[in-house]
Amino acid sequence: MSVATTTQIPAKPKAIKASAAAAMPSAKETRDERAEASSLSANFSHVRYVASKIFGLLVLVLLGVIVIFPVYYSFAGTLMQQQDIAAYPPAIWPKHGITWSNLVTAAQIIPLFRQYVNSFGSTLIITVAQVLTSTLVAYALVVLKVRGAKIWFTLFLGTMMIPGESVIIPNYLTISSLGLRNTFLALILPYLASGFGIFMMYSFMRQFPMELVEAARIDGASNLRLLWSIVLPLSRPAIASLAIYTFLTHWNGFFWPLLVTETPEMQTIQIGITQLQSPDNFNPGLVMAGAVLAVIPTLLIVILGQRQIVRGLTAGSTK
Protein backbone atom coordinates (compact mmCIF):
# COMPACT_ATOMS: atom_id res chain seq x y z
CA MET A 1 0.00 0.00 0.00
CA SER A 2 2.53 2.55 1.13
CA VAL A 3 4.66 1.97 -1.92
CA ALA A 4 1.85 2.70 -4.29
CA THR A 5 0.76 5.88 -2.57
CA THR A 6 4.06 7.52 -1.77
CA THR A 7 5.44 7.14 -5.25
CA GLN A 8 2.31 7.97 -7.20
CA ILE A 9 0.45 10.75 -5.54
CA PRO A 10 3.28 13.29 -5.29
CA ALA A 11 4.47 12.48 -8.78
CA LYS A 12 1.27 13.57 -10.44
CA PRO A 13 0.85 17.20 -9.37
CA LYS A 14 4.55 17.86 -9.86
CA ALA A 15 4.40 16.67 -13.44
CA ILE A 16 1.30 18.67 -14.16
CA LYS A 17 2.77 21.81 -12.65
CA ALA A 18 5.86 21.45 -14.77
CA SER A 19 3.85 21.06 -17.93
CA ALA A 20 1.72 24.05 -17.07
CA ALA A 21 4.71 26.25 -16.44
CA ALA A 22 6.38 25.37 -19.68
CA ALA A 23 3.05 25.54 -21.50
CA MET A 24 4.36 22.49 -23.25
CA PRO A 25 3.75 18.91 -22.25
CA SER A 26 6.71 16.92 -20.97
CA ALA A 27 5.55 13.51 -21.98
CA LYS A 28 8.04 11.51 -19.97
CA GLU A 29 6.85 12.70 -16.60
CA THR A 30 3.21 11.76 -16.62
CA ARG A 31 1.52 8.55 -17.51
CA ASP A 32 -1.71 9.99 -18.81
CA GLU A 33 -1.13 11.38 -22.27
CA ARG A 34 -4.50 12.99 -22.63
CA ALA A 35 -4.04 15.14 -19.55
CA GLU A 36 -1.21 16.85 -21.30
CA ALA A 37 -3.03 17.63 -24.52
CA SER A 38 -3.57 21.13 -23.26
CA SER A 39 -2.14 22.92 -20.25
CA LEU A 40 -5.59 24.32 -19.57
CA SER A 41 -7.11 20.95 -18.84
CA ALA A 42 -3.99 19.99 -16.87
CA ASN A 43 -4.49 23.09 -14.76
CA PHE A 44 -8.12 22.32 -14.27
CA SER A 45 -7.50 18.74 -13.18
CA HIS A 46 -4.79 19.99 -10.82
CA VAL A 47 -7.21 22.40 -9.19
CA ARG A 48 -9.78 19.66 -8.98
CA TYR A 49 -7.25 17.31 -7.47
CA VAL A 50 -6.24 19.80 -4.76
CA ALA A 51 -9.86 20.76 -4.10
CA SER A 52 -10.90 17.16 -3.64
CA LYS A 53 -7.95 16.60 -1.28
CA ILE A 54 -8.95 19.61 0.83
CA PHE A 55 -12.59 18.59 0.80
CA GLY A 56 -11.65 15.07 1.88
CA LEU A 57 -9.55 16.38 4.73
CA LEU A 58 -12.37 18.69 5.85
CA VAL A 59 -14.85 15.82 5.92
CA LEU A 60 -12.38 13.71 7.85
CA VAL A 61 -11.70 16.43 10.41
CA LEU A 62 -15.42 17.13 10.81
CA LEU A 63 -16.22 13.45 11.34
CA GLY A 64 -13.25 13.16 13.69
CA VAL A 65 -14.45 16.08 15.79
CA ILE A 66 -17.97 14.64 15.99
CA VAL A 67 -16.73 11.18 16.94
CA ILE A 68 -14.20 12.34 19.50
CA PHE A 69 -16.45 14.97 21.07
CA PRO A 70 -18.27 12.65 23.51
CA VAL A 71 -14.86 11.26 24.52
CA TYR A 72 -13.46 14.73 25.08
CA TYR A 73 -16.58 15.95 26.82
CA SER A 74 -16.77 13.04 29.22
CA PHE A 75 -13.33 14.02 30.50
CA ALA A 76 -13.83 17.78 30.28
CA GLY A 77 -17.23 17.55 31.96
CA THR A 78 -15.80 15.46 34.76
CA LEU A 79 -13.37 18.24 35.61
CA MET A 80 -15.82 21.14 35.17
CA GLN A 81 -17.28 23.28 37.92
CA GLN A 82 -21.05 23.13 38.41
CA GLN A 83 -21.42 26.65 37.01
CA ASP A 84 -19.92 25.45 33.73
CA ILE A 85 -21.38 22.03 33.10
CA ALA A 86 -24.81 22.60 34.61
CA ALA A 87 -25.26 25.95 32.86
CA TYR A 88 -27.42 26.37 29.79
CA PRO A 89 -26.04 26.29 27.25
CA PRO A 90 -23.40 24.09 28.88
CA ALA A 91 -19.78 25.18 28.67
CA ILE A 92 -17.57 23.33 26.20
CA TRP A 93 -14.39 23.66 28.25
CA PRO A 94 -13.76 24.30 31.98
CA LYS A 95 -14.04 28.10 31.88
CA HIS A 96 -13.91 28.48 35.63
CA GLY A 97 -11.02 26.12 36.22
CA ILE A 98 -11.07 22.45 37.01
CA THR A 99 -12.37 20.58 40.03
CA TRP A 100 -12.17 17.04 41.34
CA SER A 101 -15.46 17.32 43.16
CA ASN A 102 -17.47 15.41 40.54
CA LEU A 103 -15.22 12.38 40.92
CA VAL A 104 -15.28 12.66 44.71
CA THR A 105 -19.07 12.94 44.84
CA ALA A 106 -19.47 10.01 42.44
CA ALA A 107 -17.28 7.89 44.68
CA GLN A 108 -19.49 8.82 47.64
CA ILE A 109 -22.77 7.94 45.95
CA ILE A 110 -21.73 4.51 44.69
CA PRO A 111 -19.37 2.09 46.47
CA LEU A 112 -16.82 2.82 43.79
CA PHE A 113 -13.90 0.78 45.08
CA ARG A 114 -16.06 -2.26 45.73
CA GLN A 115 -17.63 -2.07 42.28
CA TYR A 116 -14.21 -1.74 40.68
CA VAL A 117 -13.14 -4.87 42.51
CA ASN A 118 -16.28 -6.68 41.32
CA SER A 119 -15.71 -5.61 37.73
CA PHE A 120 -11.99 -6.33 37.71
CA GLY A 121 -12.30 -9.60 39.57
CA SER A 122 -15.10 -11.03 37.46
CA THR A 123 -13.63 -9.82 34.18
CA LEU A 124 -10.18 -11.18 34.98
CA ILE A 125 -11.49 -14.59 36.01
CA ILE A 126 -13.69 -14.78 32.91
CA THR A 127 -10.76 -13.80 30.69
CA VAL A 128 -8.35 -16.33 32.17
CA ALA A 129 -11.01 -19.04 32.10
CA GLN A 130 -11.96 -18.40 28.48
CA VAL A 131 -8.35 -18.42 27.35
CA LEU A 132 -7.84 -21.67 29.23
CA THR A 133 -10.95 -23.51 28.07
CA SER A 134 -10.56 -22.30 24.48
CA THR A 135 -6.90 -23.27 24.31
CA LEU A 136 -7.60 -26.72 25.72
CA VAL A 137 -10.38 -27.33 23.21
CA ALA A 138 -8.41 -26.06 20.24
CA TYR A 139 -5.38 -28.12 21.30
CA ALA A 140 -7.45 -31.28 21.56
CA LEU A 141 -9.16 -30.67 18.20
CA VAL A 142 -6.22 -29.47 16.13
CA VAL A 143 -3.12 -31.04 17.63
CA LEU A 144 -4.38 -34.16 19.38
CA LYS A 145 -7.04 -34.69 16.71
CA VAL A 146 -9.59 -36.02 19.10
CA ARG A 147 -12.15 -38.44 17.70
CA GLY A 148 -14.96 -36.55 15.98
CA ALA A 149 -13.06 -33.26 16.02
CA LYS A 150 -15.11 -31.82 13.14
CA ILE A 151 -18.38 -32.54 14.90
CA TRP A 152 -17.16 -31.08 18.18
CA PHE A 153 -15.95 -27.98 16.41
CA THR A 154 -19.31 -27.49 14.70
CA LEU A 155 -21.11 -27.92 18.00
CA PHE A 156 -18.88 -25.39 19.78
CA LEU A 157 -19.26 -22.97 16.90
CA GLY A 158 -23.02 -23.50 17.03
CA THR A 159 -23.14 -22.02 20.53
CA MET A 160 -22.24 -18.68 18.95
CA MET A 161 -25.54 -18.72 17.08
CA ILE A 162 -27.62 -18.63 20.24
CA PRO A 163 -28.16 -15.04 21.35
CA GLY A 164 -27.29 -14.70 25.03
CA GLU A 165 -30.44 -12.66 25.57
CA SER A 166 -32.62 -15.56 24.47
CA VAL A 167 -31.40 -17.91 27.20
CA ILE A 168 -31.15 -15.28 29.88
CA ILE A 169 -34.39 -16.33 31.60
CA PRO A 170 -33.43 -20.00 32.19
CA ASN A 171 -29.92 -18.92 33.18
CA TYR A 172 -31.40 -16.52 35.68
CA LEU A 173 -33.61 -19.33 37.01
CA THR A 174 -30.60 -21.65 37.27
CA ILE A 175 -28.60 -19.09 39.22
CA SER A 176 -31.61 -18.41 41.45
CA SER A 177 -32.26 -22.05 42.22
CA LEU A 178 -28.60 -22.55 43.10
CA GLY A 179 -28.99 -19.69 45.56
CA LEU A 180 -26.30 -17.73 43.74
CA ARG A 181 -28.21 -14.54 43.04
CA ASN A 182 -26.30 -11.46 44.11
CA THR A 183 -23.02 -13.36 44.41
CA PHE A 184 -19.70 -13.05 42.65
CA LEU A 185 -20.09 -16.53 41.17
CA ALA A 186 -23.26 -15.49 39.39
CA LEU A 187 -21.30 -12.87 37.48
CA ILE A 188 -18.78 -15.32 36.06
CA LEU A 189 -20.32 -18.81 35.80
CA PRO A 190 -22.09 -18.55 32.42
CA TYR A 191 -19.03 -17.03 30.74
CA LEU A 192 -16.23 -19.45 31.56
CA ALA A 193 -16.16 -20.74 27.98
CA SER A 194 -17.04 -19.14 24.66
CA GLY A 195 -17.61 -20.31 21.12
CA PHE A 196 -15.78 -17.30 19.76
CA GLY A 197 -12.70 -18.03 21.86
CA ILE A 198 -12.63 -21.62 20.64
CA PHE A 199 -13.08 -20.46 17.05
CA MET A 200 -10.20 -18.02 17.41
CA MET A 201 -7.74 -20.45 18.99
CA TYR A 202 -8.77 -23.17 16.54
CA SER A 203 -8.16 -20.99 13.48
CA PHE A 204 -4.82 -19.94 14.89
CA MET A 205 -3.57 -23.42 15.75
CA ARG A 206 -4.44 -24.70 12.30
CA GLN A 207 -1.63 -22.51 10.98
CA PHE A 208 0.93 -24.09 13.28
CA PRO A 209 4.12 -25.55 11.85
CA MET A 210 3.16 -29.12 12.59
CA GLU A 211 6.77 -30.33 12.15
CA LEU A 212 7.60 -28.76 15.50
CA VAL A 213 4.79 -30.60 17.20
CA GLU A 214 5.74 -33.84 15.50
CA ALA A 215 9.36 -33.44 16.52
CA ALA A 216 8.38 -32.95 20.13
CA ARG A 217 6.16 -36.00 19.88
CA ILE A 218 9.00 -38.15 18.62
CA ASP A 219 11.09 -36.92 21.52
CA GLY A 220 8.45 -38.50 23.71
CA ALA A 221 6.68 -35.44 25.06
CA SER A 222 3.38 -36.15 26.79
CA ASN A 223 0.18 -34.36 25.81
CA LEU A 224 0.41 -31.91 28.68
CA ARG A 225 4.11 -31.31 28.17
CA LEU A 226 3.51 -30.65 24.46
CA LEU A 227 0.76 -28.18 25.31
CA TRP A 228 2.85 -26.40 27.90
CA SER A 229 6.21 -26.16 26.16
CA ILE A 230 5.31 -26.01 22.47
CA VAL A 231 1.71 -25.08 21.81
CA LEU A 232 1.20 -22.41 24.47
CA PRO A 233 4.32 -20.39 23.62
CA LEU A 234 3.47 -20.56 19.91
CA SER A 235 -0.09 -19.40 20.61
CA ARG A 236 0.90 -16.27 22.48
CA PRO A 237 -0.31 -13.79 19.81
CA ALA A 238 -3.73 -15.43 19.61
CA ILE A 239 -3.98 -15.64 23.39
CA ALA A 240 -3.16 -11.94 23.68
CA SER A 241 -5.89 -11.02 21.18
CA LEU A 242 -8.44 -13.30 22.79
CA ALA A 243 -7.61 -12.02 26.28
CA ILE A 244 -7.94 -8.37 25.26
CA TYR A 245 -11.14 -9.00 23.36
CA THR A 246 -12.69 -10.98 26.22
CA PHE A 247 -11.65 -8.39 28.79
CA LEU A 248 -13.24 -5.58 26.75
CA THR A 249 -16.46 -7.51 26.21
CA HIS A 250 -16.99 -8.53 29.80
CA TRP A 251 -15.77 -5.36 31.45
CA ASN A 252 -18.50 -3.69 29.40
CA GLY A 253 -21.18 -6.30 30.14
CA PHE A 254 -24.55 -4.94 31.21
CA PHE A 255 -27.67 -7.09 30.91
CA TRP A 256 -26.51 -10.13 32.92
CA PRO A 257 -24.85 -8.19 35.79
CA LEU A 258 -27.98 -6.05 35.99
CA LEU A 259 -30.18 -9.12 36.41
CA VAL A 260 -28.17 -11.14 38.90
CA THR A 261 -26.95 -8.42 41.23
CA GLU A 262 -29.21 -6.65 43.68
CA THR A 263 -27.16 -4.65 46.15
CA PRO A 264 -24.75 -1.86 45.19
CA GLU A 265 -21.98 -3.83 46.90
CA MET A 266 -22.34 -6.69 44.42
CA GLN A 267 -22.90 -4.60 41.31
CA THR A 268 -20.26 -4.00 38.69
CA ILE A 269 -19.09 -0.51 37.83
CA GLN A 270 -21.21 -0.52 34.64
CA ILE A 271 -24.40 -0.92 36.65
CA GLY A 272 -23.15 1.40 39.38
CA ILE A 273 -22.62 4.39 37.12
CA THR A 274 -26.21 4.31 35.89
CA GLN A 275 -27.23 5.12 39.48
CA LEU A 276 -25.50 8.48 39.04
CA GLN A 277 -28.02 9.45 36.41
CA SER A 278 -31.15 10.16 38.41
CA PRO A 279 -33.74 11.91 36.26
CA ASP A 280 -35.17 14.10 39.02
CA ASN A 281 -31.86 15.49 40.21
CA PHE A 282 -29.85 15.44 37.04
CA ASN A 283 -26.21 16.35 37.49
CA PRO A 284 -24.27 16.14 34.23
CA GLY A 285 -20.87 16.53 35.94
CA LEU A 286 -21.56 13.46 38.04
CA VAL A 287 -22.68 11.48 34.99
CA MET A 288 -19.50 12.33 33.09
CA ALA A 289 -17.39 11.38 36.11
CA GLY A 290 -19.13 8.01 36.25
CA ALA A 291 -18.57 7.39 32.55
CA VAL A 292 -14.89 8.27 32.84
CA LEU A 293 -14.44 5.94 35.81
CA ALA A 294 -15.98 3.09 33.85
CA VAL A 295 -13.97 3.60 30.66
CA ILE A 296 -10.46 4.32 31.91
CA PRO A 297 -9.29 0.67 31.80
CA THR A 298 -10.85 -0.03 28.40
CA LEU A 299 -9.63 3.26 26.96
CA LEU A 300 -6.08 2.29 27.90
CA ILE A 301 -6.56 -1.09 26.26
CA VAL A 302 -7.94 0.40 23.04
CA ILE A 303 -5.10 2.92 22.78
CA LEU A 304 -2.27 0.52 23.68
CA GLY A 305 -3.59 -2.75 22.27
CA GLN A 306 -5.03 -1.67 18.93
CA ARG A 307 -3.03 -4.23 16.98
CA GLN A 308 -4.22 -7.16 19.06
CA ILE A 309 -7.79 -5.89 18.95
CA VAL A 310 -7.79 -5.68 15.17
CA ARG A 311 -6.45 -9.21 14.96
CA GLY A 312 -9.15 -10.44 17.32
CA LEU A 313 -11.96 -8.55 15.61
CA THR A 314 -11.06 -9.70 12.17
CA ALA A 315 -10.70 -13.35 13.13
CA GLY A 316 -14.29 -13.80 12.03
CA SER A 317 -14.34 -11.48 9.07
CA THR A 318 -11.39 -12.67 7.00
CA LYS A 319 -10.54 -16.12 5.75
Add this chain to the structure above:
Amino acid sequence: MSAAIARPRTASSGGGNAQPAVGRKPFNVRSWTPLLYLLPAIAVFACFVVYPLIRTFILSASGTDILGRQSQFVGLRNFQRVFTDPEFGKIMLNTLLFAVYTVVPTIVLSLVIALMLNKESTVNRVFRTVFALPFAYSVSAASIIFSAFFNPATGLFNAIVQKFGGQPVGWLTTSQFALPAIAMTTVWMNIGYNVLVLLAGLGSVPDEVVEAARLDGASGFRLQWFIMIPMIMSQVFFLIITDTIQSLESFGQIHVLTKGGPDSSTTTLVYDIYMHGFANNSSNFGYASAEAIVLIVVVAIITLIQFTTVGRKVDNQ
Protein backbone atom coordinates in the same frame (compact mmCIF):
# COMPACT_ATOMS: atom_id res chain seq x y z
CA MET B 1 0.13 -10.26 11.49
CA SER B 2 0.87 -13.79 12.44
CA ALA B 3 3.42 -14.00 9.69
CA ALA B 4 6.03 -15.51 11.96
CA ILE B 5 3.93 -18.58 12.45
CA ALA B 6 1.61 -18.69 9.47
CA ARG B 7 3.18 -20.56 6.66
CA PRO B 8 1.68 -22.24 3.64
CA ARG B 9 0.30 -25.56 4.58
CA THR B 10 2.05 -28.28 2.69
CA ALA B 11 1.00 -31.85 2.32
CA SER B 12 3.48 -32.94 4.94
CA SER B 13 2.47 -30.39 7.55
CA GLY B 14 -1.11 -31.44 7.12
CA GLY B 15 -2.44 -28.34 8.79
CA GLY B 16 -4.46 -30.21 11.32
CA ASN B 17 -7.78 -30.79 9.69
CA ALA B 18 -9.38 -33.54 11.59
CA GLN B 19 -8.83 -36.17 8.98
CA PRO B 20 -7.51 -39.57 9.96
CA ALA B 21 -3.75 -39.35 10.30
CA VAL B 22 -2.90 -42.30 8.11
CA GLY B 23 0.73 -43.31 8.29
CA ARG B 24 1.62 -40.82 10.99
CA LYS B 25 2.26 -43.18 13.79
CA PRO B 26 3.57 -40.78 16.45
CA PHE B 27 0.36 -38.79 16.17
CA ASN B 28 -1.96 -41.68 16.57
CA VAL B 29 -2.67 -41.26 20.23
CA ARG B 30 -6.38 -41.49 19.86
CA SER B 31 -7.48 -42.66 23.21
CA TRP B 32 -10.28 -41.19 25.23
CA THR B 33 -7.93 -38.93 27.19
CA PRO B 34 -7.93 -36.03 24.70
CA LEU B 35 -11.66 -35.76 25.39
CA LEU B 36 -10.73 -34.56 28.87
CA TYR B 37 -9.45 -31.36 27.28
CA LEU B 38 -12.91 -30.64 25.94
CA LEU B 39 -14.65 -31.28 29.23
CA PRO B 40 -14.43 -27.84 30.89
CA ALA B 41 -15.91 -26.13 27.83
CA ILE B 42 -18.55 -28.83 27.39
CA ALA B 43 -19.59 -28.48 31.03
CA VAL B 44 -20.04 -24.70 30.70
CA PHE B 45 -21.95 -24.95 27.42
CA ALA B 46 -24.12 -27.76 28.73
CA CYS B 47 -25.16 -25.72 31.79
CA PHE B 48 -25.46 -22.28 30.27
CA VAL B 49 -26.29 -22.76 26.58
CA VAL B 50 -27.76 -26.19 25.83
CA TYR B 51 -29.79 -26.72 28.98
CA PRO B 52 -31.23 -23.16 28.99
CA LEU B 53 -31.99 -23.50 25.29
CA ILE B 54 -34.09 -26.59 25.97
CA ARG B 55 -35.62 -24.95 29.00
CA THR B 56 -36.59 -21.89 26.94
CA PHE B 57 -38.62 -24.17 24.69
CA ILE B 58 -40.22 -25.85 27.72
CA LEU B 59 -40.97 -22.52 29.37
CA SER B 60 -42.50 -21.18 26.17
CA ALA B 61 -44.97 -24.06 26.25
CA SER B 62 -45.80 -23.62 29.93
CA GLY B 63 -47.92 -21.27 31.93
CA THR B 64 -46.35 -19.13 34.63
CA ASP B 65 -47.96 -18.34 37.97
CA ILE B 66 -47.67 -14.91 39.54
CA LEU B 67 -44.55 -15.93 41.45
CA GLY B 68 -42.83 -16.86 38.21
CA ARG B 69 -43.11 -20.60 38.83
CA GLN B 70 -43.68 -22.84 35.91
CA SER B 71 -47.22 -24.21 35.85
CA GLN B 72 -49.11 -26.54 33.52
CA PHE B 73 -48.37 -27.28 29.87
CA VAL B 74 -50.18 -24.83 27.60
CA GLY B 75 -48.93 -25.87 24.17
CA LEU B 76 -48.64 -22.98 21.78
CA ARG B 77 -50.84 -20.65 23.78
CA ASN B 78 -47.94 -18.36 24.70
CA PHE B 79 -47.06 -17.98 21.03
CA GLN B 80 -50.70 -17.34 20.24
CA ARG B 81 -50.74 -14.61 22.85
CA VAL B 82 -47.52 -13.10 21.52
CA PHE B 83 -48.67 -13.04 17.91
CA THR B 84 -52.15 -11.69 18.68
CA ASP B 85 -50.85 -9.04 21.05
CA PRO B 86 -51.43 -5.70 19.30
CA GLU B 87 -48.23 -4.45 20.99
CA PHE B 88 -46.13 -7.19 19.42
CA GLY B 89 -46.44 -5.85 15.86
CA LYS B 90 -45.30 -2.48 17.08
CA ILE B 91 -42.40 -4.07 18.95
CA MET B 92 -41.23 -5.97 15.88
CA LEU B 93 -41.49 -2.78 13.84
CA ASN B 94 -39.42 -0.95 16.46
CA THR B 95 -36.84 -3.73 16.32
CA LEU B 96 -36.66 -3.53 12.53
CA LEU B 97 -36.50 0.28 12.51
CA PHE B 98 -33.81 0.25 15.16
CA ALA B 99 -31.75 -2.14 13.04
CA VAL B 100 -32.12 0.12 9.99
CA TYR B 101 -31.39 3.30 11.97
CA THR B 102 -28.21 1.82 13.42
CA VAL B 103 -26.80 -0.43 10.70
CA VAL B 104 -27.15 1.83 7.66
CA PRO B 105 -25.49 4.95 9.15
CA THR B 106 -22.83 2.85 10.87
CA ILE B 107 -21.80 1.09 7.66
CA VAL B 108 -21.90 4.21 5.48
CA LEU B 109 -19.99 6.39 7.93
CA SER B 110 -17.35 3.81 8.74
CA LEU B 111 -16.84 3.07 5.03
CA VAL B 112 -16.27 6.77 4.32
CA ILE B 113 -13.90 7.06 7.29
CA ALA B 114 -11.98 3.87 6.54
CA LEU B 115 -11.50 4.73 2.86
CA MET B 116 -10.13 8.13 3.79
CA LEU B 117 -7.77 6.69 6.40
CA ASN B 118 -6.45 3.89 4.24
CA LYS B 119 -3.21 5.64 3.34
CA GLU B 120 -0.33 5.08 5.75
CA SER B 121 0.71 8.39 7.33
CA THR B 122 1.21 9.93 10.74
CA VAL B 123 -1.94 12.03 10.46
CA ASN B 124 -3.96 8.96 9.54
CA ARG B 125 -2.50 6.98 12.43
CA VAL B 126 -3.72 9.68 14.82
CA PHE B 127 -7.14 9.68 13.14
CA ARG B 128 -7.34 5.90 13.37
CA THR B 129 -6.89 6.07 17.12
CA VAL B 130 -9.47 8.86 17.32
CA PHE B 131 -12.06 6.78 15.50
CA ALA B 132 -11.21 3.69 17.53
CA LEU B 133 -11.81 5.40 20.87
CA PRO B 134 -15.62 4.96 21.05
CA PHE B 135 -14.95 1.22 21.01
CA ALA B 136 -13.68 1.57 24.60
CA TYR B 137 -16.98 3.04 25.78
CA SER B 138 -19.33 0.54 27.31
CA VAL B 139 -22.98 0.67 26.44
CA SER B 140 -23.60 1.97 29.93
CA ALA B 141 -20.98 4.75 29.82
CA ALA B 142 -21.96 5.85 26.30
CA SER B 143 -25.63 5.89 27.25
CA ILE B 144 -25.22 8.07 30.33
CA ILE B 145 -23.02 10.51 28.39
CA PHE B 146 -25.63 10.80 25.66
CA SER B 147 -28.40 11.07 28.25
CA ALA B 148 -26.68 14.27 29.37
CA PHE B 149 -26.53 15.49 25.76
CA PHE B 150 -30.21 14.60 25.22
CA ASN B 151 -31.39 16.29 28.41
CA PRO B 152 -34.20 18.61 27.28
CA ALA B 153 -33.48 21.38 29.77
CA THR B 154 -29.70 21.50 30.01
CA GLY B 155 -28.45 19.22 27.25
CA LEU B 156 -26.01 20.15 24.54
CA PHE B 157 -28.22 18.99 21.66
CA ASN B 158 -31.01 21.38 22.53
CA ALA B 159 -28.46 24.14 23.02
CA ILE B 160 -27.31 23.53 19.44
CA VAL B 161 -30.88 23.34 18.12
CA GLN B 162 -31.76 26.64 19.78
CA LYS B 163 -28.58 28.25 18.54
CA PHE B 164 -29.85 27.62 15.01
CA GLY B 165 -33.26 29.00 15.90
CA GLY B 166 -35.09 25.72 16.47
CA GLN B 167 -37.45 24.75 19.26
CA PRO B 168 -36.07 22.55 22.05
CA VAL B 169 -36.82 18.90 21.45
CA GLY B 170 -37.78 16.22 23.96
CA TRP B 171 -35.25 13.81 22.49
CA LEU B 172 -36.06 10.88 24.71
CA THR B 173 -39.60 11.84 25.70
CA THR B 174 -41.21 12.19 22.26
CA SER B 175 -42.25 9.04 20.43
CA GLN B 176 -40.87 10.03 17.06
CA PHE B 177 -37.44 11.11 18.35
CA ALA B 178 -36.68 8.54 21.04
CA LEU B 179 -35.79 5.58 18.80
CA PRO B 180 -33.56 7.61 16.42
CA ALA B 181 -31.89 9.16 19.48
CA ILE B 182 -31.01 5.74 20.88
CA ALA B 183 -29.89 4.66 17.42
CA MET B 184 -27.61 7.70 17.23
CA THR B 185 -25.98 6.71 20.52
CA THR B 186 -25.53 3.19 19.18
CA VAL B 187 -24.00 4.37 15.92
CA TRP B 188 -21.45 6.33 17.90
CA MET B 189 -20.59 3.28 20.00
CA ASN B 190 -20.25 1.03 16.93
CA ILE B 191 -18.17 3.30 14.69
CA GLY B 192 -14.83 2.34 16.24
CA TYR B 193 -15.30 -1.39 15.77
CA ASN B 194 -16.53 -1.00 12.20
CA VAL B 195 -13.69 1.30 11.16
CA LEU B 196 -11.10 -1.07 12.63
CA VAL B 197 -12.51 -4.06 10.75
CA LEU B 198 -12.75 -2.17 7.45
CA LEU B 199 -9.22 -0.80 7.79
CA ALA B 200 -7.93 -4.31 8.36
CA GLY B 201 -9.74 -5.34 5.17
CA LEU B 202 -8.33 -2.43 3.19
CA GLY B 203 -4.85 -3.22 4.47
CA SER B 204 -5.06 -6.66 2.91
CA VAL B 205 -5.97 -5.38 -0.57
CA PRO B 206 -2.93 -6.26 -2.70
CA ASP B 207 -0.85 -3.30 -3.88
CA GLU B 208 -0.89 -4.60 -7.45
CA VAL B 209 -4.66 -4.19 -7.62
CA VAL B 210 -4.48 -0.53 -6.62
CA GLU B 211 -1.52 0.03 -8.91
CA ALA B 212 -3.26 -1.56 -11.88
CA ALA B 213 -6.39 0.49 -11.29
CA ARG B 214 -4.33 3.68 -11.15
CA LEU B 215 -2.60 2.82 -14.42
CA ASP B 216 -6.01 2.41 -15.97
CA GLY B 217 -6.76 5.97 -14.93
CA ALA B 218 -8.92 5.30 -11.88
CA SER B 219 -8.45 7.74 -9.07
CA GLY B 220 -10.34 9.49 -6.29
CA PHE B 221 -13.95 8.56 -6.04
CA ARG B 222 -13.90 6.11 -8.94
CA LEU B 223 -10.98 4.20 -7.49
CA GLN B 224 -12.74 3.95 -4.12
CA TRP B 225 -16.15 3.04 -5.48
CA PHE B 226 -15.24 0.59 -8.22
CA ILE B 227 -12.04 -0.94 -6.86
CA MET B 228 -11.64 -0.56 -3.11
CA ILE B 229 -15.22 -1.19 -1.95
CA PRO B 230 -15.63 -4.37 -4.05
CA MET B 231 -12.29 -5.59 -2.68
CA ILE B 232 -13.53 -5.34 0.92
CA MET B 233 -17.04 -6.59 0.25
CA SER B 234 -16.57 -9.61 2.52
CA GLN B 235 -15.71 -7.33 5.45
CA VAL B 236 -18.63 -5.04 4.66
CA PHE B 237 -20.93 -8.03 4.55
CA PHE B 238 -19.53 -9.42 7.79
CA LEU B 239 -20.19 -6.05 9.45
CA ILE B 240 -23.73 -5.78 8.10
CA ILE B 241 -24.51 -9.17 9.63
CA THR B 242 -22.79 -8.61 12.98
CA ASP B 243 -24.14 -5.05 13.30
CA THR B 244 -27.64 -6.30 12.56
CA ILE B 245 -27.44 -9.11 15.10
CA GLN B 246 -25.95 -6.71 17.63
CA SER B 247 -28.76 -4.22 17.07
CA LEU B 248 -31.32 -6.98 17.59
CA GLU B 249 -29.64 -7.86 20.88
CA SER B 250 -29.36 -4.26 22.13
CA PHE B 251 -30.49 -3.79 25.68
CA GLY B 252 -28.32 -1.44 27.75
CA GLN B 253 -28.83 1.76 25.78
CA ILE B 254 -32.61 1.31 25.80
CA HIS B 255 -32.63 0.50 29.50
CA VAL B 256 -30.51 3.50 30.45
CA LEU B 257 -32.01 6.06 28.08
CA THR B 258 -35.75 5.35 27.87
CA LYS B 259 -36.67 2.07 29.57
CA GLY B 260 -38.67 1.27 26.43
CA GLY B 261 -40.79 4.42 26.52
CA PRO B 262 -42.34 6.80 25.77
CA ASP B 263 -45.47 4.83 25.02
CA SER B 264 -43.33 1.74 24.22
CA SER B 265 -41.91 3.53 21.17
CA THR B 266 -38.42 2.23 21.99
CA THR B 267 -39.40 -1.25 23.16
CA THR B 268 -37.60 -3.76 20.95
CA LEU B 269 -37.91 -7.53 21.07
CA VAL B 270 -35.10 -8.01 23.58
CA TYR B 271 -36.37 -5.17 25.74
CA ASP B 272 -39.85 -6.68 25.70
CA ILE B 273 -38.39 -9.99 26.88
CA TYR B 274 -36.96 -8.07 29.81
CA MET B 275 -40.23 -6.22 30.40
CA HIS B 276 -42.28 -9.41 30.59
CA GLY B 277 -39.67 -11.46 32.40
CA PHE B 278 -38.15 -9.07 34.90
CA ALA B 279 -39.31 -5.44 34.90
CA ASN B 280 -41.57 -4.29 37.76
CA ASN B 281 -41.43 -7.75 39.33
CA SER B 282 -43.27 -9.15 36.36
CA SER B 283 -42.27 -12.79 36.02
CA ASN B 284 -44.17 -13.78 32.93
CA PHE B 285 -41.49 -16.24 31.87
CA GLY B 286 -43.81 -18.17 29.54
CA TYR B 287 -44.63 -15.16 27.38
CA ALA B 288 -41.03 -13.90 27.52
CA SER B 289 -39.69 -17.32 26.51
CA ALA B 290 -41.98 -17.42 23.50
CA GLU B 291 -40.50 -14.07 22.50
CA ALA B 292 -37.01 -15.45 23.13
CA ILE B 293 -37.72 -18.19 20.60
CA VAL B 294 -38.80 -15.58 18.07
CA LEU B 295 -35.43 -13.93 18.69
CA ILE B 296 -33.56 -17.21 18.21
CA VAL B 297 -35.36 -17.83 14.92
CA VAL B 298 -34.67 -14.31 13.62
CA VAL B 299 -30.98 -14.49 14.52
CA ALA B 300 -30.73 -17.99 13.03
CA ILE B 301 -32.18 -16.76 9.73
CA ILE B 302 -29.69 -13.89 9.58
CA THR B 303 -26.81 -16.22 10.43
CA LEU B 304 -27.94 -18.62 7.70
CA ILE B 305 -27.94 -15.77 5.20
CA GLN B 306 -24.40 -15.03 6.31
CA PHE B 307 -23.25 -18.62 5.86
CA THR B 308 -24.80 -19.11 2.44
CA THR B 309 -23.74 -15.76 1.01
CA VAL B 310 -20.24 -15.71 2.44
CA GLY B 311 -19.82 -19.34 1.43
CA ARG B 312 -20.75 -18.46 -2.14
CA LYS B 313 -18.37 -15.51 -2.15
CA VAL B 314 -15.48 -17.67 -1.07
CA ASP B 315 -16.30 -20.17 -3.82
CA ASN B 316 -16.13 -17.43 -6.40
CA GLN B 317 -12.64 -16.38 -5.45
